Amino acid sequence: MLQPKQWDFWTWVTVIVYVFLLAFILYPLVSLFWNSFFNDKGDFSLENYGNFLKLKYYYGSLWNSLKVSALATVFAILVGVPLAYVTARYNVKFKGLIQILVIMSLLSPPFIGAYSWILMLGNNGFITRFLQDIGIPFQSVYGWKGIVFVFTLQFYPHIYLYVSGALKTIDTSLEEAAESLGRGAFHRLMTVTLPLIFPTLSAGALMVFMASFADFGTPMLLGQGFKVLPILAYEQFISEMGGNPAMASTLSVILIFCSTTILFVQRYFVSRKNYSMTGMRTPKVQSLKTLPKWLLTFGALLVACISIIPQATVIVTSFIKTKGPVFHPGFSLNSYKEILYRVPKAIAHTYSFSLISIVIMIVMGMLVAYVLVRRKSKITAMLDGILMIPYVMPGTVLGISLIIAFNKPPVILTGTWVILVIAYVIRKLPYTIRSSTAILTQLDKSVEEASISLGVPPMKTFFKTTGRMMAPGVMSGAILSWITTINELSSTVVLYTGATATISVTIYSEVFTANYGTGAALASILSISTLISLLIASKLSKKGLQL
Template structure:
């Protein structure tokens, strides 16, 4: 009897010790590769000529060269968010409330436009509306001198078209689960459709609408490629931070750190503002009676479909332009009307390593994210405590960290012993893992909440050790949800530019960096071929995640 109790006690301890060790390793990894780098640039921002002071912050708020980058960023991102709401909300309302054909196809195409990197959209619009763009030349030929895509208006346009799907996805989810009795009660009291929308529907979906708006603002605020390609002298915060850190005339790491901290502070401040606005009121409701789909009259259906397909067509222009132009022959920076595979041949000859690097680094990061997603989501869900809640919060912090900030913090922290990994492929894989892990974590925790504890308890009661039970039973059941998030992490990883542009060297260049370089050297054919490879990889990944999600009932 004593021996049996001893064995039982040892197994109990082993079970807890195994998960405790994983928790400790997770905290060490996060502290080392997220908290420590951010703390380094925080300290670095206060040093000027070897002494601790606020000189850099004073310069930022007093010199127009610096503070104008913040006002430009807030203007561009704020207007892009407003316009994204103006497009995304009607799209969501039309597609959820009315009986229209091809809804599933439209839904997938909208998601595709979101997963394509914004800097490819910027590059595509340069081909269309740039100084020598197709549409620009056509408009000039008929006497219309329209402005080119370059400038603040161009950035706002690209961000709006690129990120309105955030609003669409969040709002459509909320509209599908609304209790229709609330709207019916409003109608019975004499409210017309517009007043019902303003006084009932909008207030009820405000939390999800504001979350979508937050995602639009964060994504555009952190983006590096679009303002770099379209700015032409107009600085946004990520661009200025990058230029201060990597400058041919002499870098200023301390000022770059200051700009990075301001970037991070604004991102965090916007996040807290959104949460404050949401928590001011109660938005709870029953979803027992979801709204019925309304059948439209022929003319109404025509105009609804016209709006939807017009928005979708504009959204898909970047992908269509990139793929089409990649098969055209080039004469210097100018595309001809002749079909050719020269751009793809040139890609394979000039930058094959960038393609290999992109997929190999992303694959290594995804392997890490899948394993981490499985283990850490189990700790967060099944071993719920204050420690696991803190772990979950720390893992989600990269949502508000712009890639440029993370890249600068990594170089400041890891360019000297004991951890000297700057310039290696390792630093890129770690940066990708830190930045994209939240996607895998959220999908992993979502699927784990759906798995009954009794499955694990039955396995353990049959004598299978808890850790073995996890890998042989729970992990297998979680795998579809983990893979769904992992594929989305994969898509965003292969398209990552903002952190890569800071961390890469010649030997570790990726496709996104190669596209960026080719555009700046006016090698548009090669850039189009590389962008097509990314776009086709994104489409294939989206098809896979749709199949996985559809079969297992996991929301994308």
């Protein structure tokens, strides 16, 4: 056992990070789990779990969550894989533009997509009215089918990005061997190419499923009575009738259990086979004749353009004249004037809270990444495992767990801006750490060793040498974390108060009160912020829009 005087800077970093994780991840989780075993009378009991298993109102929400998530994953694969294959293997035009549009659609929050499709395909949407005027019967986008539709367009970029990267680096020797045996192109794709990229494809599919399973905003806006588990947990926790925190805790524990199970199932299937390749013969881009090339280009652009429609819709509608919930002919800036008059604090809160969170994430991400990469041990391996817990925690669950843990003495954080910053850091820190570890593993240790050998202390060496070399990659990843932070809804909607409202929860409130013009203006601010942040990340990475 090391004595305190023998501890170096990195030992103290490890201890401090452990304290942070124990306080804000493990303690809230344990509190949540413990709270689920008490009924509404305060007695220790399994009543909540029993009610979940026997009442359709509860277990039906789990089935609904699994149904929409599974269908969204299947459709995302059906859209993302062909798009990735076409852009990776053929000389289609406008590849850069297609990738920008796809990434933009991914980084926009799902609830903005839901809101946009309500404007277009809702009960009074302009496309709905147009179809009805020309005699085509059309049901609105509301319901579980609409949720699956929005999830598919929102999350298929996960599949596209994962698969396109794998297709560009796959070893083609097995494909060529299958071709020499007379296998057709489609048969080679199904029996050789897709099995080879299965680990990458399954990782993308897992991202789609987890994002759909944990999402709160889209089902809340489009569900109209269709309950999924995150919504039910939220409603049980925050109810006009007083709420049922114990049942909300039970539903949250079930959410975490399901997410964790899905993660282990995916890893089990990947580990069953060996997918290693030499990677020495990467595929060449095939040149197509003019007609097939332009047909595939049109198809790829069509998919990318459809997925970017929500952002375009909110920006355009934010300038249309409104009177209450009704849009009128003509354009004006009234919606922007109204939000600057009514909710300026929500805009200020969004950027200030996110900025504080990102600063903490960058510092912690760089320090923790160094510990994980350069100071490997069983202790740091356990630290890495704890850091992965937020991957399987839906935002609503995180919010509920933090309130249960910090709603009573000795530490009361509920209702303050501090608890929002903590939630953002916990939710997004793993992504910043991953970008930091990725860049650090590529840096040669010899520069650090030379600095230390010249008498520079390890801490000073890190901040003056290693940290500076890590900065471009870290900042690029941090900006992407910033984008998801300013758009965060699921944890914010549980934790915010009127004094700490952000843009995302204000949009949510505006849509529910039918203030579509102001909602569109706020959504446009988020979309423009996302685009600017993405361009900055691209500039910093110096590699274009490669995620």
